[in-house]
Amino acid sequence: MDEPSLLVEHHHDRVVGALNRPGRRNAIDRDLIDRLHALCEELENEPRTLILTGTGGDFAAGADIAQLRARRAADALRGINANAFIRVRELPMPVIAAMDGYALGGGAELAYAADIRIATPRLRIGNPEPDLGILAAAGATWRLREIVGEALASEMLLTMRILDAHEAHAAGLVSSIHDPADLMPAAHAIVGRIAAADPLAIRHTKTALRAPRDAHPSIDADLQAELFESPEKMRRMTAFLERKGRP
Incomplete structure (x- = not known):
């Protein structure tokens, strides 16, 4: 029996999701998208930090070209990959992309949806979509600009420049x-x-980080107000003061 396209490893405070199509350099196909949705549903109901990685020495070398070639306008309007990556981005707890080898096209866009990205020296990341007659429509045109700035994002998306690990860093x-x-x-x-921090404080920090600029500072005040009333805040601050020998 073939292994699933997404290997999921559960721990009490984290989940590891490993893209697992090594024969295709973990190219993202519809089955993998469906499995990402299922994993997101699980983490929406039971929030834990997610580590995304890939098997076989690559993160994901793009979307599955054979499937992309068959897609038409109606498929583009459904945002098949884009909606899955939005769901990853909006998970309540942080998402970490641990990348080795290629992270191209849809693979790069999945990584852009993470909160934290780390890599090996073998990383090659970017968006060559226009060379295939399409655009990077699963998040790159807005997320990449937010991460690296308009100048570099424009160069990467318009010239299909691929960054190595040190350039990405x-x-x-x-x-x-x-x-x-x-x-x-x-x-x-x-x-x-x-995991050492208060989970609710981490969740609220992620919410504040993802909020648009015009939502601040009111969203920070609202989230902080909830935390100020939490028993965990009192417990942690009391323990801190006791360690310092202060009443």
């Missing part, structure tokens, strides 16, 4: 670079730091 597209053997331990270490 310099641009702020990835936050750290790790040897391949250290990539997943680094991702789990990030989750460990997240």
Whole structure:
């Protein structure tokens, strides 16, 4: 029996989702999109931090071209990949993309939907869609600009420039670079730091980070007001003061 296109590993405070089509460099097909939706539904109902990665030495080398070639206008209007990546982006807890090898096209757009991106020196990331007669319509035209700025985003999307790991790090597209053997331990270490905090405070921080500029500062005040009344805030602050020997 073939392995599923998305391998899911559950822990009490995190979930690992590994794109698993190594024979196609983890190209994103409709089955993988359906499995991402199912994973998102699970994490919407039971929020945990998500690590997204790929098997076989690549994150995802794009969308499945054979399926894309068969799609027509009605498929584009359904936003098949775009809606899945929006759902990933809107998960209540953080999403970490741990990338090795190729992260191209739809694979790059899935990574742009993450909150934190880390990589190995083998990373190659970008959007070559216009070379195939389409545009990067699953988030790149707005998310990439927000991450790296308009100048670099325009160059990448209009000239199909592919960044290596060090260029991506310099641009702020990835936050750290790790040897391949250290990539997943680094991702789990990030989750460990997240898990040490109050989950509700993390969720509210992510909500505030994703809010449009004109929602601030009122959204921050509303979220903080809820946290100020939480028992966990009182417990954590009391424990902090006791460690410092203060009443």
